Amino acid sequence: MRRVLMTGAAGGVAGMIRPLLAGIYPELVLSDLRAPAGLGATERFVPADLTDAAAVEAAVAGIDGIIHLGGHSVEGSWDTILQANIIGCYNLFEAARKAGVKRVVFASSNHAIGFYRRRRRIGTDVTVRPDSRYGVSKAFGEALGALYADKHGMRVTCLRIGNVGDRPLDRRRLSIWLSPRDLVQLVRIGLEHPDIRFEIMYGVSGNAVGWWDNDRAFQLGYRPEDRSEDHREQALAAQAKLPPDPIGDVFQGGTFCSAEFTADPDRAGR
Numbered sequence: 001m002r003r004v005l006m007t008g009a010a011g012g013v014a015g016m017i018r019p020l021l022a023g024i025y026p027e028l029v030l031s032d033l034r035a036p037a038g039l040g041a042t043e044r045f046v047p048a049d050l051t052d053a054a055a056v057e058a059a060v061a062g063i064d065g066i067i068h069l070g071g072h073s074v075e076g077s078w079d080t081i082l083q084a085n086i087i088g089c090y091n092l093f094e095a096a097r098k099a100g101v102k103r104v105v106f107a108s109s110n111h112a113i114g115f116y117r118r119r120r121r122i123g124t125d126v127t128v129r130p131d132s133r134y135g136v137s138k139a140f141g142e143a144l145g146a147l148y149a150d151k152h153g154m155r156v157t158c159l160r161i162g163n164v165g166d167r168p169l170d171r172r173r174l175s176i177w178l179s180p181r182d183l184v185q186l187v188r189i190g191l192e193h194p195d196i197r198f199e200i201m202y203g204v205s206g207n208a209v210g211w212w213d214n215d216r217a218f219q220l221g222y223r224p225e226d227r228s229e230d231h232r233e234q235a236l237a238a239q240a241k242l243p244p245d246p247i248g249d250v251f252q253g254g255t256f257c258s259a260e261f262t263a264d265p266d267r268a269g270r
Contacts, residue, residue: 001025001064001065001102001103001191001192002025002026002027002064003025003026003027003029003062003063003064004021004025004027004028004029004063004064004065004066004067004191005029005030005031005046005059005060005063005065005066005067006018006021006028006029006030006031006066006067006069007031007032007048007050007059007066007067007068007069007070007071007092008031008032008068008069008070008071008073008107009030009031009032009036009045009069009070010030010032010033010034010035010036011032011069011070011073012073012164013069013073013107013161013164013183014030014032014036014069015036015037016164016165016180016183017180017183017184017187018030018036018040018043019040020180020181020184021184021187022040022042022043023042024188025042026042027042027043027044028040028042028043028044029043029044029045029046029059029063030043030044030045030046031045031046031047031048031059031070032047032048032070033047033048033049034047035047046058046059050070050071050084050087050088050089050091050092051083051084051087051088051091052091053091053094053095056088056091056092056095057095057098057099059095060092060095060096060098060099060101061099062099063096063099063101064101064102064103065101065102065103065104065105065191066092066096066101066103066104066105067105067107067187067191068089068092068104068105068106068107068141069107070084070088070092071084071085071088071089071137072084072085072134072137074134075132075133075134075256075259076133076134077133078133081133081134081136081137085134085137085138085140085141086137086140089106089137089140089141089144090144092104093144093145093148093154096148096154097148097152097154101154102154102155103154103155103156103157103190103191103196104145104148104154104155104156104157104190105156105157105159105187105190105191106141106142106145106156106157106158106159107159107161107203108138108139108141108142108158108159108160108161108200109134109135109138109160109161110160110161110162110163110176110202110252110253111130111131111132111134111135111138111253111256112128112129112130112135112138112139112142112160113126113128113129113130113135113160113252113253114129114130114131114132114135114251114252114253114254114256114257115129115130115131115251115252115253115257115268115269116129116211116251116252116269117250117251117252117269118175118211118249118250118251118252120211121211121212121213122211122212122213123212123213123215124160124200124201124202124212124213124214124216128142129269131251131253131256131257132253132256132257132259134256135253135256138160141158142158142200145158145198146198149197149198150198155190155196155197155198156196156197156198156199157186157189157190157191157196157198157199157200157201158198158199158200158201159183159186159187159190159201159202159203160200160201160202160203160212161178161183161203162175162176162177162178162202162203162204163176163177163178164178164179164180164183164203165177165178165179165180166179166180167228167231167234167235168228168231168235169235169238170235170238170239170242171235171236171239172254173228173235174207174209174228174229174231174232174235174236175207175209175210175211175228175252176204176207176210176211176252177204177205177207177228177231178203178204178205179205179224179225179226181225181226182204182205182206182224182225182226183203185222185223185224185225186201186203186217186222189201189217189220189221189222193220193221195220196220199216199220200216201214201216201217201220201222202214202217204224205224205225205226205227205228206224206225206226206227207227207228207229208227208228208229209228209229211252245258246258246265247261247265247268250265250269251268251269
């Protein structure tokens with residue numbers, strides 16, 4: 001990997017990992033609707049709207065690997081999700097195929113499996129249970145990645161990211177927290193490991209209270225450096241200030257599950 005493209009480069013997650021990627025790859029090409037702040041010596045900005053196939057093709061030209069963080073990062077209307085996360089994701093993979101890109105690391109989400117109950121520990125081989133239109137778009141991206149891996153030989157890694165930040169912010173995030181440096185480690189596995197064909201891994205640090213079996217990531221060399229337990233006191237103090245959520249507190253997806261919820265809570269996620 002000499003030239004790596006990062007979409008969604010003006011977003012919060014990109015801002016946390018860009019400094020950690022400096023010097024790892026000779027050139028990091030950053031793409032978004034607007035330029036991110038503070039371009040480094042090895043960074044170059046290429047503007048692109050993911051819904052504009054021609055602009056995406058221009059951004060992908062000459063790229064060896066892609067870190068696809070772009071799109072709408074929370075729940076939104078169907079049209080918003082359709083354009084940014086479904087059409088945009090297709091444009092990215094198709095442009096990568098045309099350009100002969102070797103590898104794509106796709107930022108999937110825990111919201112692709114958000115309707116599993118918190119008491120259940122799950123692996124990456126479970127049926128997707130999206131908790132939102134956003135979660136549906138991430139399940140679509142995983143399926144699209146599998147298609148391009150199997151049909152076109154692209155090496156694709158899908159990271160079901162929990163929540164990236166300097167520390168977990170509440171009780172739920174004690175289970176799903178991912179530190180920036182652990183995310184970089186997972187990204188590097190996707191871009192560099194020789195055994196990657198198509199993989200789904202959980203984007204989570206070494207949290208003792210986690211809900212996910214991340215054995216495949218460990219098989220590929222993942223060794224998380226951080227754990228949520230080191231921040232437990234602060235997270236629980238923050239949790240105490242939040243109102244109860246009878247639906248969200250049951251399911252792994254949290255408030256994404258309770259938003260617009262109209263089903264029988266005893267039957268959901270069964």
